[in-house]
Amino acid sequence: xxxxxxxxxxxxxxxxxxxxxxxxxxxxxxxxxxxxxxxxxxxxxxxxxxxxxxxxxxxxxxxxxxxxxxxxxxxxxxxxxxxxxxxxxxxxxxxxxxxxxxxxxxxxxxxxxxxxxxxxxxxxxxxxxxxxxxxxxxxxxxxxxxxxxxxxxxxxxxxxxxxxxxxxxxxxxxxxxxxxxxxxxxxxxxxxxxxxxxxxxxxxxxxxxxxxxxxxxxxxxxxxxxxxxxxxxxxxxxxxxxxxxxxxxxxxxxxxxxxxxxxxxxxxxxxxxxxxxxxxxxxxxxxxxxxxxxxxxxxxxxxxxxxxxxxxxxxxxxxxxxxxxxxxxxx
Amino acid sequence: xxxxxxxxxxxxxxxxxxxxxxxxxxxxxxxxxxxxxxxxxxxxxxxxxxxxxxxxxxxxxxxxxxxxxxxxxxxxxxxxxxxxxxxxxxxxxxxxxxxxxxxxxxxxxxxxxxxxxxxxxxxxxxxxxxxxxxxxxxxxxxxxxxxxxxxxxxxxxxxxxxxxxxxxxxxxxxxxxxxxxxxxxxxxxxxxxxxxxxxxxxxxxxxxxxxxxxxxxxxxxxxxxxxxxxxxxxxxxxxxxxxxxxxxxxxxxxxxxxxx
Ligand SMILES: Cc1cc2nc3c(=O)[nH]c(=O)nc-3n(C[C@H](O)[C@H](O)[C@H](O)COP(=O)(O)OP(=O)(O)OC[C@H]3O[C@@H](n4cnc5c(N)ncnc54)[C@H](O)[C@@H]3O)c2cc1C
Ligand SMILES: Nc1ncnc2c1ncn2[C@@H]1O[C@H](COP(=O)(O)O)[C@@H](O)[C@H]1O
Numbered sequence: 081x082x083x084x085x086x087x088x089x090x091x092x093x094x095x096x097x098x099x100x101x102x103x104x105x106x107x108x109x110x111x112x113x114x115x116x117x118x119x120x121x122x123x124x125x126x127x128x129x130x131x132x133x134x135x136x137x138x139x140x141x142x143x144x145x146x147x148x149x150x151x152x153x154x155x156x157x158x159x160x161x162x163x164x165x166x167x168x169x170x171x172x173x174x175x176x177x178x179x180x181x182x183x184x185x186x187x188x189x190x191x192x193x194x195x196x197x198x199x200x201x202x203x204x205x206x207x208x209x210x211x212x213x214x215x216x217x218x219x220x221x222x223x224x225x226x227x228x229x230x231x232x233x234x235x236x237x238x239x240x241x242x243x244x245x246x247x248x249x250x251x252x253x254x255x256x257x258x259x260x261x262x263x264x265x266x267x268x269x270x271x272x273x274x275x276x277x278x279x280x281x282x283x284x285x286x287x288x289x290x291x292x293x294x295x296x297x298x299x300x301x302x303x304x305x306x307x308x309x310x311x312x313x314x315x316x317x318x319x320x321x322x323x324x325x326x327x328x329x330x331x332x333x334x335x336x337x338x339x340x341x342x343x344x345x346x347x348x349x350x351x352x353x354x355x356x357x358x359x360x361x362x363x364x365x366x367x368x369x370x371x372x373x374x375x376x377x378x379x380x381x382x383x384x385x386x387x388x389x390x391x392x393x394x395x396x397x398x399x400x401x402x403x404x405x406x407x408x409x410x411x
Numbered sequence: 412x413x414x415x416x417x418x419x420x421x422x423x424x425x426x427x428x429x430x431x432x433x434x435x436x437x438x439x440x441x442x443x444x445x446x447x448x449x450x451x452x453x454x455x456x457x458x459x460x461x462x463x464x465x466x467x468x469x470x471x472x473x474x475x476x477x478x479x480x481x482x483x484x485x486x487x488x489x490x491x492x493x494x495x496x497x498x499x500x501x502x503x504x505x506x507x508x509x510x511x512x513x514x515x516x517x518x519x520x521x522x523x524x525x526x527x528x529x530x531x532x533x534x535x536x537x538x539x540x541x542x543x544x545x546x547x548x549x550x551x552x553x554x555x556x557x558x559x560x561x562x563x564x565x566x567x568x569x570x571x572x573x574x575x576x577x578x579x580x581x582x583x584x585x586x587x588x589x590x591x592x593x594x595x596x597x598x599x600x601x602x603x604x605x606x607x608x609x610x611x612x613x614x615x616x617x618x619x620x621x622x623x624x625x626x627x628x629x630x631x632x633x634x635x636x637x638x639x640x641x642x643x644x645x646x647x648x649x650x651x652x653x654x655x656x657x658x659x660x661x662x663x664x665x666x667x668x669x670x671x
Contacts, residue, residue, distance in 0.1 A: 157542075157552065182574065186554040189506070189539040193546030198505065198631035201537045219535050219637070220422075224430050226535075227636040268551035269583045273568065277576035284574060290670070314671060322592075332557075332592060333572065338424060338533055339447050339592045347670040358424055364640075368668045370660065376648075384646040386663055388656050398657035403671070406661050 083116040084173040086234075087141070088164060090183060094127050098287055099179035101139050101246035103239050106206055107177055108140040108249070113208035114174055119143040120255070123163055125153040129257050137254040144255040149262040155183045159265035161190040167260060168195050173234050175213065180238040180342075181286065188238050198230035202342070203237045204365070221338045221361025240365075241286050242344040285317045285334065290347045293319030293336060293363075297352020297373065297392055301329035306396045307351060313403050319343065321359050337362035352392045355380025372396065412466035412562055414456045415520065416490065417513050417528040417540070418449040420474055420481035424533060433636040443481055445597075448529025450488075452590035454597040455558045456527055457489045463562060467491045469523075471516050473501050473509060479613070486608035487600030494520065498617040498625075505630035510543035512628070515621040517548065523585055525567060530555050530589040545587035552587040553580060559588060 085107040089100040100120070107118045120141040122132055125148055133144045147163045168176065168191070176191070178184035180202045192199040204225075205216030213235055219226045230236075285291065292314065294307035304318075311318045319336040320329075336343055338358040348366035353359060355371070355378055363369070364383060371384035374391050381387045388395055422428055423442035428435050445453070453468065460466035470485045470493040472478050482493045496516055504512065517523055526545075531538030545552035555572040562568075562584070571578045572591050582588070600608070618625050647663075649656040664671045 157554075182555070182572070185538055186542060189542035190546055190552075192507065192539065193510065193543040196507065196631075198507070199539055200632060201539060214635070217536075218640070220428050220435065221424075221533060221536065222640060223428050224435060224637050225640050226634050227638075229633045229635055231631050231633055270551055270553065271581045272578060273581055274579040275573065275576070276578070277573055280575050325592075326596065331576075332594075333575065335592070339451075347664065347668070356425075357427070364643075368664070368670055369643075369646075370664070381646070381648070383643055385644070385668070386660055387646055387648045388660065389648060389650075390653055390656070394653040395657060398653040399660065402654075402657040402661045405658075406665065 083114060084119050084171050085111050085114060085116045085175040085177070086167070086171070086173040087118065087120040087177045088184070088187070089120050089122045090179050090181060091122060091124065094124065094132070096132070096135060098246050099181055099239070099241050102241065102244045103177045103179060104136070104139045104141060105244040105247060106239055107175065109244070110175070110206050110208050110213065114211070114213065116174055117142040119145055119171070119173070121145040121147065121164065121167060121260070123147040123152045123160055125150050133254040133257050138248050138252060140249040140251055141255040144257050145260050146257060147260040147262050149265065151265045152262070156268070156270075157186050157190045158268045160187055161194055162266055163260060163262060164191045165194045168234060176234050176236045178236070178238045180240050184238050188236055192236050195234070197234050197236050198232070199236040199238070200228050200230065201238050202240050204240050204243050218365070221358070222364045223361070240342070240344060242289070242346070282311060283315070283317050285319060285336070285341050286343055288317035288343070289345050290314045290316035291319045291336070291343055291345045292316045292349045292351065293321070293353060294324070294351045295321040295353030296323045296327070298324070304330065306392070310349070310396060310400055313400060321353055350380050350384070351396060353380055354378050355383065412460070412463060412525070413469060413523045414460070414466060414525045414527055415469045415471060415517055415523045416449060416452050416456060416485070417471050417526070417544070418453070418482070418485055419446045419472060419532050419534075420444065420478050421446045421532060421534040430637055430639050433638070435637055443477070445481055445484055446529050446532050448531060448533070448590050448592070450597040451593035452527045452529055453485055453488055453490060454595050455590065455593045457598070458595065459559050459562070469493065469520060471513060472496065473504065473512055475502070482613060483608045484600060486611045486613070487604040488598060489604060492612040493614070495613060495615045496621070497615050500618050500625040500628055503630055504628060505632040506537050506539035506543055508628040508630060509540045510547055512621065512623055513540065514544050514547040515623045516616060517544075519616070519621060524562065525559065525584060526550070526587045528587065528589055530591045541587055541589040548587070550585050550587060551582055552589070553582050554589050555591040556588045557591060558593055
C-alpha cells in the first residue's frame with residue numbers, strides 16, 4: 081500500500097485558503113518519489129464534504145479526510161491536535177504539512193510533542209533523493225539556508241506561504257472522502273474575552289502577492305495615506321518597519337522583519353526604508369523588490385531589483401498617477 | 412507569583428553570521444544577546460510584577476558555559492534568580508529535546524504560575540519550544556502574546572496577537588505563554604542592576620540533576636548542511652525626473668517582471 085503525505089488544510093467557512101493549495105502543490109512535488117498518496121485533512125463543522133472533495137481533487141489530493149464536529153468549528157490547539165494525533169496513529173503518514181500561519185505554527189509543535197515527531201519550521205524546499213526526504217529552511221532570518229532531515233517518520237513541516245504555487249492540476253477527479261471519527265475532544269479551559277480586529281479589505285500580510293511598505297522616511301503617520309493609496313491600487317497589503325511601529329505610527333501587525341512578519345510576496349515595494357538587517361531578514365525572499373529612497377547609499381538598494389533614488393513625496397504620487405494611467409490604457 | 416522565563420542567547424541581531432563548510436561559524440560570533448522575544452518577555456514580566464505588587468522572575472537557560480554572561484544580563488534587568496542547564500548532552504538539542512530539558516528543569520524548580528518563553532529564537536527560527544513544553548508539562552498554552560495584563564484567581568488575562576488586531580483571553584494557571592514583540596522597549600540594565608546581578612542566585616544543573624535520560628535527547632531533526640542563500644541579481648537604478656522614472660518602473664513591473 082502506498083504511503084501518505086498529509087496536508088492539514090486551513091479554510092475559512094469551508095473555503096480552502098491559498099496556503100492549503102500551496103501545501104498540496106508541495107506535497108504533490110514529492111509524493112511520487114516517496115511512493116505516497118496525497119491526503120488532505122479538513123477540520124471544522126457543517127462542512128460540505130462533496131464540494132471539498134471536488135476542489136481538493138482538482139488540486140491533486142487523492143483522499144480527503146473530513147473531521148466534522150461542533151468543537152472543531154473554530155481553531156483551538158488541543159482539539160485540533162487530538163484529531164491529527166489520532167489520524168497519524170491510524171494512517172501513519174510519512175509527511176505531514178502545516179501552514180506557517182498563526183494557526184499552523186501553533187498547531188504543528190503541539191502535534192509534534194504529542195506524537196514525538198520531528199518538526200521542521202517555515203520550510204522553503206522539499207527534495208527526495210533515493211527515497212530520503214531532504215528539507216530546506218531559512219535560518220538566522222534568511223541569512224543562511226539549512227538542509228535538514230527528520231530521522232524517523234512522520235516528518236512534520238510548516239510551509240512558508242507564497243513559496244509553492246497554488247496551481248490547480250490537470251486532474252478532475254474528486255478526492256475519495258473518508259470521515260474521521262471524532263470522539264471526545266479535549267479542551268484547555270481558555271476563554272476568549274474579547275476580539276478586537278479591524279476588518280480589513282486588504283489581503284493578509286503574509287499571504288499577499290504584493291506588499292507596499294513604508295518606513296520612517298514617511299516622516300509621520302499622516303503621510304501613510306500615500307502608502308495606503310498605492311497599496312489599494314495594486315490590491316496589496318501594507319507593511320512597515322519597527323522604527324515606525326515603535327513611533328506609534330502604525331500597528332505592530334504590519335511590521336515586517338526579524339521580530340515582525342516574514343513575508344515572501346511576488347513584489348515588495350520599500351518606500352523610505354533604509355534596509356536594516358533586521359528588516360531585510362523579513363522580506364529578502366520576495367521575488368521582486370523595489371526601493372524608493374532619497375539616500376543612494378541606503379542598504380535597501382543592494383537588494384532591490386529596481387531602485388529609484390529620490391524624494392518619496394515626489395516619486396510616490398507620480399507612481400500612483402502612472403499606475404492609474406496604465407490601468408486606463410490596459411483595462 | 413513565580414514567573415519562569417526560558418531564555419536563550421543568540422548572536423547579536425545586527426551582525427552577518429559566517430557560514431563555512433556547511434555550518435554556521437558560531438565560534439566567530441563576538442557579541443551575544445538575549446533572544447529579542449525573550450527580552451520582551453522579561454520586560455513585560457517585570458511590568459506585570461510591578462503592577463501586581465509581588466512576584467518573582469526565574470530565568471532558565473540551556474547553553475554553554477559562556478551563556479552565563481547573558482544570564483547575568485537578564486538578572487541585571489531585574490530577574491530574581493536563574494538556572495543554567497549545562498551538559499555536553501545539551502549541545503545538539505532539537506526543539507523536542509530542548510522542550511524536554513526545560514520541562515524537567517521547571518518541574519524540578521517546582522513552584523510556577525506562568526511559563527513565559529519567547530515565541531521563537533531568532534537563531535534557528537524554529538518557534539517550537541514553548542508549545543512543546545506546554546504539551547510535555549500538560550498545561551495549556553497561549554501563542555504569540557503581546558502582554559499579560561493581569562493575574563488573579565488562578566488565571567491570567569492575556570492580550571494576544573490576532574489578524575487585524577488582538578484578542579483577549581483568560582487562561583487557567585499554570586500555563587505557557589509565548590511572547591511576541593511587546594509594546595514596551597526592553598529596559599537597559601542600570602549600573603545598580605548590574606552590580607546587584609552578581610549577587611543573585613544562579614544554579615547550574617546537568618542532565619543527572621534533572622533526571623533526564625541522555626539517550627532520549629538524540630535529535631530527530633538533523634541538520635545536514637548550511638549554506639548561504641543564492642545572491643540576488645544586481646538591480647537597476649532608474650534615473651531621471653520623478654514622472655519619468657515612475658512610468659518606467661510601471662512598465663518594467665508589467666513587461667519584465669510581470670508582477671502587475
Ligand atoms: C532586536 C531587533 C529587532 C528588530 N526587528 C525589526 C523588525 O522586525 N523590523 C524592522 O523593520 N526593524 C527591526 N529592527 C529595527 C532596525 O534595526 C531598524 O532600526 C529599522 O528597520 C529602521 O526602520 P526604517 O527603515 O523605517 O527607518 P530608518 O532606518 O530611519 O530609515 C529611513 C529611510 O528613509 C529615507 N528617507 C527619509 N526621507 C525620505 C524621503 N523624503 N524620500 C525618500 N526616502 C527618504 C532615509 O534615507 C532612510 O534610508 C530591529 C532591531 C533590533 C535591535
Ligand atoms: N537553549 C534554550 N534555553 C532556554 N530557553 C530556550 C532555549 N531555546 C529555546 N528556548 C525558549 O523557547 C523559545 C522558542 O525558541 P525556539 O523554539 O528555539 O525558536 C525561546 O524564545 C526561548 O524562550
